[in-house]
Amino acid sequence: MGERHRDLLTSAHWGTYWVDVENGKVTALRDFAPDPDPSPIGHGIVSVLEGPTRITRPMVRRGWLEHGPGGDTHKRGEDEYVPVTWDQMNKIVADEITRIRQTFGNGALYAGSYGWASAGRFHHAQGQLKRFLNLAGGYVRSVDTYSHAAAEVVTPHVIGGFDMLVKDTTTWGSIIEHAELFVAFGGVPVKNGQISQGGTGRHIQRGALREAHAAGVGFVNVSPLRSDLLEELDAHWIAPRPSTDTALMLALCHTLLAEGLHDPAFLSRYCTGFDRFAAYLTGDSDGTPKSADWAAPICDLPADTIRNLARRMARSRTMISVSWSLTRQDHGEMCYWAAISLAAMLGQIGQPGTGIGFGYSAENFIGASLHYPRFASVPQGRNPVDDFIPVARITEMLENPGGIYDYNGQRRTFPDIRMIWWAGGNPFHHHQDLNRFRKALAKAETIVVNDWCWTAMARHADIVLPCTTTLERADIALNPRDPVQVVMDPVIPPVGEARSDHDIFRGIAGALGFEQQFTEGRTPEEWMRHLYDVSRQQAAEKGIEMPGWDQFQRDGWFTIPGPAQEQVLLSGFRADPQAHPLTTPSGRIELFSETVASFAYDDYPGHAAWTEPQEWLGAARPGQLHMISNQPRTKLHSQLDHGSVSRNDRIAGREPVTMHPEDAAERGLTEGQMLRVFNERGAFLGGLRLSTDVRRGVIQVATGAWFDPQDGTCRVGNPNAVTLDRGTSRLAQGPSAHSCLVSVEPAPGPLPAPRAYDGPRIAGA
Numbered sequence: 199m200g201e202r203h204r205d206l207l208t209s210a211h212w213g214t215y216w217v218d219v220e221n222g223k224v225t226a227l228r229d230f231a232p233d234p235d236p237s238p239i240g241h242g243i244v245s246v247l248e249g250p251t252r253i254t255r256p257m258v259r260r261g262w263l264e265h266g267p268g269g270d271t272h273k274r275g276e277d278e279y280v281p282v283t284w285d286q287m288n289k290i291v292a293d294e295i296t297r298i299r300q301t302f303g304n305g306a307l308y309a310g311s312y313g314w315a316s317a318g319r320f321h322h323a324q325g326q327l328k329r330f331l332n333l334a335g336g337y338v339r340s341v342d343t344y345s346h347a348a349a350e351v352v353t354p355h356v357i358g359g360f361d362m363l364v365k366d367t368t369t370w371g372s373i374i375e376h377a378e379l380f381v382a383f384g385g386v387p388v389k390n391g392q393i394s395q396g397g398t399g400r401h402i403q404r405g406a407l408r409e410a411h412a413a414g415v416g417f418v419n420v421s422p423l424r425s426d427l428l429e430e431l432d433a434h435w436i437a438p439r440p441s442t443d444t445a446l447m448l449a450l451c452h453t454l455l456a457e458g459l460h461d462p463a464f465l466s467r468y469c470t471g472f473d474r475f476a477a478y479l480t481g482d483s484d485g486t487p488k489s490a491d492w493a494a495p496i497c498d499l500p501a502d503t504i505r506n507l508a509r510r511m512a513r514s515r516t517m518i519s520v521s522w523s524l525t526r527q528d529h530g531e532m533c534y535w536a537a538i539s540l541a542a543m544l545g546q547i548g549q550p551g552t553g554i555g556f557g558y559s560a561e562n563f564i565g566a567s568l569h570y571p572r573f574a575s576v577p578q579g580r581n582p583v584d585d586f587i588p589v590a591r592i593t594e595m596l597e598n599p600g601g602i603y604d605y606n607g608q609r610r611t612f613p614d615i616r617m618i619w620w621a622g623g624n625p626f627h628h629h630q631d632l633n634r635f636r637k638a639l640a641k642a643e644t645i646v647v648n649d650w651c652w653t654a655m656a657r658h659a660d661i662v663l664p665c666t667t668t669l670e671r672a673d674i675a676l677n678p679r680d681p682v683q684v685v686m687d688p689v690i691p692p693v694g695e696a697r698s699d700h701d702i703f704r705g706i707a708g709a710l711g712f713e714q715q716f717t718e719g720r721t722p723e724e725w726m727r728h729l730y731d732v733s734r735q736q737a738a739e740k741g742i743e744m745p746g747w748d749q750f751q752r753d754g755w756f757t758i759p760g761p762a763q764e765q766v767l768l769s770g771f772r773a774d775p776q777a778h779p780l781t782t783p784s785g786r787i788e789l790f791s792e793t794v795a796s797f798a799y800d801d802y803p804g805h806a807a808w809t810e811p812q813e814w815l816g817a818a819r820p821g822q823l824h825m826i827s828n829q830p831r832t833k834l835h836s837q838l839d840h841g842s843v844s845r846n847d848r849i850a851g852r853e854p855v856t857m858h859p860e861d862a863a864e865r866g867l868t869e870g871q872m873l874r875v876f877n878e879r880g881a882f883l884g885g886l887r888l889s890t891d892v893r894r895g896v897i898q899v900a901t902g903a904w905f906d907p908q909d910g911t912c913r914v915g916n917p918n919a920v921t922l923d924r925g926t927s928r929l930a931q932g933p934s935a936h937s938c939l940v941s942v943e944p945a946p947g948p949l950p951a952p953r954a955y956d957g958p959r960i961a962g963a
C-alpha cells in the first residue's frame with residue numbers, strides 16, 4: 199500500500215477507532231474524533247487479543263479425536279483439547295464433511311450459524327461459511343432472527359415486510375420538526391444506540407433525542423425500566439408489568455373507540471378489517487370489552503393512566519416507537535399487531551414525524567437519514583438443500599428429529615442433524631434455557647466452531663478453528679447503514695496460528711478439491727478491491743460518489759452524506775394508496791388478516807388479541823419476580839465480555855442484578871450482595887444493584903456474560919441459564935426470552951470461582 203500518512207483505523211459494530219501499535223502489539227484504541235458520541239465498548243478488546251481466552255491453534259476435542267464422531271459428547275465443555283497442524287486439520291474436517299454427506303446427506307448438516315460476527319465487508323464469517331458449504335453440497339439453514347423474529351413473520355401479513363419498515367423508518371429530523379409526543383414502548387435506551395450492524399462512525403441517537411426534547415417533543419417511556427429513556431428528556435414513565443403491552447395497547451385502542459377519538463376516514467381508506475377488530479375491542483365478539491378497566495389489573499396500572507395516555511396521543515402529533523424487545527416475548531407478534539392497530543386508529547401513519555416506528559430503541563442507524571446504497575457482498579452461491587428451521591427452534595430440532603411443528607401456516611418437520619457448524623455466532627449467548635440446549639447439543643456427532651476466543655460455544659466444539667480478529671486482517675467497513683465508510687487496517691500480525699475465516703475455508707476447500715471455485719482465483723485483497731469497485735459502481739448509479747480505491751486507502755475513511763429530505767414511513771401509501779399499495783394481500787393495513795385467520799391457531803383469531811403469557815407476573819408464585827434480560831451497555835452480546843470494559847462493571851466478578859430497593863428489603867437483601875437467581879430450568883450467580891429505576895416485581899440482568907455452568911448454575915451470571923425456550927407462538931416461533939419468572943435468594947457461600955475466562959485444558963500446555 200506504500201507509506202501511510204495517517205493513523206491506523208479499525209471499525210466494529212460499536213464504532214470506528216484509531217489504533218495505537220507498538221512493537222507489533224496494540225496498546226490502545228482511540229475514539230474517532232469526528233464521531234459526536236463515540237462508544238467506550240471498543241476499548242475492551244486491547245486486553246484480550248492474547249491470553250488464556252485467545253484460541254491460538256487449530257484443536258480437536260480429545261474425546262472426539264480418540265473415539266471418533268459422537269465420542270464422549272457428555273464431556274463437551276470440560277474436555278481437553280489437542281492441538282493439530284492446519285494441514286492435519288484440513289484433512290480432518292474434509293473427511294468429516296465427506297462422511298456426513300455419504301452417510302446421511304447434506305440435510306444432516308446444520309449451519310444456520312446465527313450471529314453478529316464482526317464488521318467488514320469481505321471477512322464476514324457467515325458469508326464465507328455459507329459460500330464454502332454451498333460448494334460442499336449445502337446445509338440446513340435458519341430463517342428469521344433472535345432480534346425480532348415475531349415481527350418478521352407477522353408484519354408482512356399486516357403492513358408489509360419488516361426490512362422495509364426498518365429502512366423506511368421516519369427519520370429523526372422529521373420527528374424533531376413535526377412530532378409533539380413520542381410514546382416509546384420499551385424506551386429508547388442510549389446503551390443500544392452504541393451499536394450499528396456493520397460499523398458506524400457517527401453515533402446520532404443520543405443527539406437526536408436531545409434535539410427532539412429541545413424542540414418541545416414530549417416523551418412517554420412505557421417500560422419496566424425508567425433508565426430506558428435519558429433522564430434529561432423529562433419523560434413520563436409508565437411501567438406496566440412486562441409482557442402486558444398488548445393488553446395496554448388494546449385498552450388504548452378501546453379508549454379511542456369508546457370516546458370517538460379514532461380516525462374513521464383513515465381506517466376506511468387505508469385499512470381493512472377494522473370492523474372485526476372493533477368487535478373484539480368492544481367485546482361483541484367474545485363478551486369482554488378491552489377497556490382501560492379491563493387492562494388495568496393485567497398491566498397493574500391505574501385505568502386513568504391508560505385513558506389519559508390515549509387522549510393525549512389522540513390530541514397530539516404522536517409517534518409510537520416500538521422496541522424490538524416487545525417481539526422477544528410470549529406472543530410477541532401481537533404487540534406489533536396491536537401497536538400497528540393503535541397507530542392506524544390514530545390515523546397519523548404516513549405523515550411527517552408521526553405514526554409508528556420500529557427500532558428507534560435498537561440501533562444507531564434507525565431513524566438516520568441515509569441513502570442505503572447497495573454494496574456488494576461475497577456471493578454465497580446456491581444452497582442445494584432447501585430445508586430450514588426458525589432460528590430459535592434449535593434445541594427442539596435436536597431433541598426431536600422428525601418432529602412436526604407449525605410455522606407461519608406451514609406444518610414442518612425437524613431434520614435429523616448430525617453435524618453443526620458455527621462461525622460468527624454464539625448460541626451459548628443467544629439461545630434460551632441453556633442447560634436444556636447443552637443437553638440437546640450432546641446429540642450432535644460433530645460440532646465445528648470458528649471463533650477467535652474460547653466462548654462457551656467454542657468450548658463445546660469438537661473441532662475448533664481459530665480465526666483472526668478484525669485487527670489482524672485487512673478489510674473494508676462499507677456499510678449502507680452508516681454515512682462513514684472506513685478502511686480496516688491489519689494493525690498486528692495474526693495471533694498464534696489464527697487465520698481469517700476465508701483462509702480457513704480456502705484450506706479445507708483445498709482438501710476437498712474445490713479451492714479454485716471457492717476463491718475464484720482471487721486473493722483476499724483482490725476480492726476487497728472487487729467488492730469495492732462493484733459497490734462504487736452501484737453507488738454511482740444512484741448518484742452517490744465514492745473515492746477510488748487508492749484514495750480510500752490513503753485517506754482511511756470518507757462520508758456519504760444523507761439525502762437532503764427527511765424520510766417519512768409510508769408517505770407514498772398515504773398520498774396515494776392505489777399507486778403505492780402495501781405488500782399485504784389487500785394492499786392495505788390489515789387490522790384483520792384472512793391469511794392469519796385461515797391458519798386456525800386458537801390464539802390467533804386474525805387480529806391483534808391478548809393471550810396470557812406462559813410466564814408473567816399475573817401467574818407468579820409467591821416471591822417470584824419477572825426477569826428482563828436486555829442488551830448490555832458494556833458490550834455487544836457476548837462479544838468482549840472477557841474484555842476490560844465489561845469485566846470492570848461486575849460485582850465481585852458476577853453480573854449485576856438490578857432490583858427495586860423495596861423488593862430487596864422484603865427479601866432481606868442488601869446492595870452488593872451475592873445472589874442466586876433461579877427457577878426450575880437453572881440458576882445463575884449475580885451481584886445485587888439497587889435502583890428505583892426498575893419497576894417493582896422486576897429484575898433486570900443484562901445479557902452477555904459468558905456461560906459458565908457448574909451443575910446447571912452459571913457462575914458469572916448469564917440470564918439465559920433460566921430463560922424460557924418456547925416459540926413466541928405457532929405463527930413465528932421466535933425467541934421469547936423476555937417472558938421469564940425467577941426467584942432470588944442470597945447465594946450460598948463459599949462461591950465457586952468463575953471459570954469462563956480461563957480457557958479449556960490444552961494437551962501439552
Ligand SMILES: Nc1nc2c(c(=O)[nH]1)N[C@H]1C(S)=C(S)[C@@H](COP(=O)(O)OP(=O)(O)OC[C@H]3O[C@@H](n4cnc5c(=O)[nH]c(N)nc54)[C@H](O)[C@@H]3O)O[C@H]1N2
Pocket residue numbers: 312313314315316321323344345346526620621622623624625627628629648649650651653665666667668699827828829834835836837901917918921935936
Ligand atoms: N435472554 C436474552 N437472550 C438474547 C437476547 C435478549 O434480549 N435476551 N437478545 C438476542 C439477540 S437480539 C441477538 S441478536 C442474539 C445475539 O447473539 P450472537 O450474535 O450469537 O452473539 P455475539 O456475542 O455477537 O456472537 C458473535 C460471535 O462471533 C464471534 N466473532 C466475532 N468476529 C468473528 C469473526 O471474524 N469470525 C468468526 N468466526 N467469529 C467471530 C464472537 O467472538 C462471538 O463469539 O442474542 C439473543 N439472545
Ligand SMILES: Nc1nc2c(c(=O)[nH]1)N[C@H]1C(S)=C(S)[C@@H](COP(=O)(O)OP(=O)(O)OC[C@H]3O[C@@H](n4cnc5c(=O)[nH]c(N)nc54)[C@H](O)[C@@H]3O)O[C@H]1N2
Pocket residue numbers: 344345346383384385387389390391392393420421422423426439440441442443521522523524527559560561826827828829830831832833834835936
Ligand atoms: N450496547 C448494546 N447495544 C445493542 C446490543 C447489545 O448487545 N449491546 N444489541 C443490539 C441488538 S442485536 C438488538 S436486536 C437491539 C435490540 O434492541 P431492543 O430490543 O430495543 O433492546 P433491549 O435492550 O433488549 O430492550 C429495550 C428495553 O425494552 C424493555 N422491555 C423489555 N421487556 C419489555 C416489555 O415487556 N414491555 C416493555 N414496554 N418494555 C420491555 C427493557 O427494559 C429494555 O431495556 O439492540 C442492539 N443494541
Ligand SMILES: [Mo]
Pocket residue numbers: 344345346
Ligand atoms: Mo439482535
